[in-house]
Amino acid sequence: MQKTTKELIDGQSLSKLQYATFFVCFIMNILDGMDVMVISYCASAIAKSWQVGPEELGIVFSSGLAGMMIGAMFLAPFADKIGRKKMILISAFLMGASMLMTAWSQNVSELILLRFLSGIGIGSMLASTAALTAEYAPDRKRDFWVSFVLSGYPVGAVLTGIVSASLVPAYGWPVMFKLAGLASFICLPLVYFSLAESIYFYIKKQPKGALLSANAILSKLGHEALERLPKREVKSSGIPVNKLLNKEYRIPTYQLWTALFMAFGCLYFLISWIPKLAEATGLSMSLAIYAGTVFNVGAFFGIIIQGYFSSRTGLKKTVAVFLVVTGILMATFKLFSGSSSLLFVIGLLGFTLQGGFVGLYAVAARMYPTEFRTTGLGWAIGIGRFGAVIGPALGGILIGMGLSMAENFLIFSIPAIIAGVITFYLASTKLS
Structure with a gap:
C-alpha cells in the first residue's frame, strides 16, 4: 500500500x-x-x-x-x-x-x-x-x-x-x-x-x-x-545518534554542526537586534522597524536565488559564497552607517545571510542517507540553535558595554565567514 x-x-x-x-x-x-x-x-x-x-x-x-x-x-x-x-x-x-x-x-x-x-x-x-x-x-x-x-x-x-x-x-x-x-x-x-x-x-x-x-x-x-x-x-526503536559520528560521517557532521552554530548565531543576532540597533543610528522608531522588514524581504528573494544557483554551480560553493559575502558586508557596515543606503544594505544582508542559512538545511539533507536523514537534520538544527540562543544574548552584552552598531556587526561578521569557509571545505563526497 x-x-x-x-x-x-x-x-x-x-x-x-x-x-x-x-x-x-x-x-x-x-x-x-x-x-x-x-x-x-x-x-x-x-x-x-x-x-x-x-x-x-x-x-x-x-x-x-x-x-x-x-x-x-x-x-x-x-x-x-x-x-x-x-x-x-x-x-x-x-x-x-x-x-x-x-x-x-x-x-x-x-x-x-x-x-x-x-x-x-x-x-x-x-x-x-x-x-x-x-x-x-x-x-x-x-x-x-x-x-x-x-x-x-x-x-x-x-x-x-x-x-x-x-x-x-x-x-x-x-x-x-x-x-x-x-x-x-x-x-x-x-x-x-x-x-x-x-x-x-x-x-x-x-x-x-x-x-x-x-x-x-x-x-x-x-x-x-x-x-x-x-x-x-x-521497526526498531530508532536510529542511534552515534551513526552520525561513524568513520564516514564524523568529520562532515562536526563541520556541519559548527557551520550551523555560527550561522544561527549571526542570523538571530541580526533578527533580534536590527530594529533597535538601526534606531540607535538615528532612524525613527518606524524606520527602525522597517529595517527588520527590509531584512526579511531580502531573505525571501535570497532563498530563491540561492536555490537557483545551487542547482547549477554546486550547493557547497553557492552557500559558501553567500555566507562569506555576508561577513564582508557586516565587516564593512561602518561605511554605510548613517547613510541613505542603510536600509538597502540591511536588505542585502537578509538576501545573503538567509539565502546561505537555508542552504545549510539542503546541505544536511544531501549529506545523510535516508536511513538516518531525519536524525542528522534534527541534531544539526538542535546544535545550531545553541548558536541562536547565544547570539542575541551576546549581542545584548556587547550593546550594554557601549559598542556601536558597526562594531557589533564587525564582531558578528567573523562567525558568518567561518561558516562559509567550513561549508566550502565540508568533507562529504555527497556534495558538490
Missing part, C-alpha cells in the same frame, strides 16, 4: 486536497514568522516602557529561541505518534495562548517565560508543517513545495514589520501580541476543517479508525478504497 500511495502522489497531477494542505501549512508558517519577529519589532518600545536594558532584552530574545529548540527536538517528534494535524493544532493553540498572555505581562520575568512557551509552539509548528508538506508533495516537486511552505516565515515577518511600524508608535507594543495571538486562534478552525492528516501516518501507525480515515483521503485523491490496511510494520 505504501508503494501504491507513493506512486499515486508521484504519478498524477495535484488534487484539491494537496493544494489545500500546502496552503494551510503556508499560512501556519506565516504565523511562525509573525510570532518570532514580533518581539524584535517591539523591543525598543518595551525597553522604553519598562526601562529595561539590552542585557535583559537579550535574555528575552534567547528564551524564545531556546523554546524553539525544545519544540523542534522534543515536542515535534510526538507528531509521529499522534499525527501531524493534531500537533499543528496543539502548536497553534500554544502560540496563540502565550502570545495573548504576553500582551498583559507585567515584567521581564513573565515575558521571558511566555516567550519560551511561544518558542516551543513555533519550533514544533515548523517541523510539523514541513513534514506534512513533504508527505503530500510529489517527489519531483517536493523541494519546491516544502520551500514554498517555509517561505511563509519571511512573509509573516514582513507583514508583521509593516503593521508594527504603524501600530506600535501609535498604540503601544501590547497591541501586536494581541493581534498575533488572535491570528493563531482564528486559524485553528482552518486547520481543523481544511487540513488533512498524513495518509502515511494512518498506514504506518494505524490508530483507531485508520482504515476509514485513510479511505476518505484516498477518495479525495482519486484513488480506490482499501479493503484492509497492510500489516503494520514493526
Whole structure:
C-alpha cells in the first residue's frame, strides 16, 4: 500500500486536497514568522516602557529561541505518534495562548517565560508543517513545495514589520501580541476543517479508525478504497545518534554542526537586534522597524536565488559564497552607517545571510542517507540553535558595554565567514 500511495502522489497531477494542505501549512508558517519577529519589532518600545536594558532584552530574545529548540527536538517528534494535524493544532493553540498572555505581562520575568512557551509552539509548528508538506508533495516537486511552505516565515515577518511600524508608535507594543495571538486562534478552525492528516501516518501507525480515515483521503485523491490496511510494520526503536559520528560521517557532521552554530548565531543576532540597533543610528522608531522588514524581504528573494544557483554551480560553493559575502558586508557596515543606503544594505544582508542559512538545511539533507536523514537534520538544527540562543544574548552584552552598531556587526561578521569557509571545505563526497 505504501508503494501504491507513493506512486499515486508521484504519478498524477495535484488534487484539491494537496493544494489545500500546502496552503494551510503556508499560512501556519506565516504565523511562525509573525510570532518570532514580533518581539524584535517591539523591543525598543518595551525597553522604553519598562526601562529595561539590552542585557535583559537579550535574555528575552534567547528564551524564545531556546523554546524553539525544545519544540523542534522534543515536542515535534510526538507528531509521529499522534499525527501531524493534531500537533499543528496543539502548536497553534500554544502560540496563540502565550502570545495573548504576553500582551498583559507585567515584567521581564513573565515575558521571558511566555516567550519560551511561544518558542516551543513555533519550533514544533515548523517541523510539523514541513513534514506534512513533504508527505503530500510529489517527489519531483517536493523541494519546491516544502520551500514554498517555509517561505511563509519571511512573509509573516514582513507583514508583521509593516503593521508594527504603524501600530506600535501609535498604540503601544501590547497591541501586536494581541493581534498575533488572535491570528493563531482564528486559524485553528482552518486547520481543523481544511487540513488533512498524513495518509502515511494512518498506514504506518494505524490508530483507531485508520482504515476509514485513510479511505476518505484516498477518495479525495482519486484513488480506490482499501479493503484492509497492510500489516503494520514493526521497526526498531530508532536510529542511534552515534551513526552520525561513524568513520564516514564524523568529520562532515562536526563541520556541519559548527557551520550551523555560527550561522544561527549571526542570523538571530541580526533578527533580534536590527530594529533597535538601526534606531540607535538615528532612524525613527518606524524606520527602525522597517529595517527588520527590509531584512526579511531580502531573505525571501535570497532563498530563491540561492536555490537557483545551487542547482547549477554546486550547493557547497553557492552557500559558501553567500555566507562569506555576508561577513564582508557586516565587516564593512561602518561605511554605510548613517547613510541613505542603510536600509538597502540591511536588505542585502537578509538576501545573503538567509539565502546561505537555508542552504545549510539542503546541505544536511544531501549529506545523510535516508536511513538516518531525519536524525542528522534534527541534531544539526538542535546544535545550531545553541548558536541562536547565544547570539542575541551576546549581542545584548556587547550593546550594554557601549559598542556601536558597526562594531557589533564587525564582531558578528567573523562567525558568518567561518561558516562559509567550513561549508566550502565540508568533507562529504555527497556534495558538490
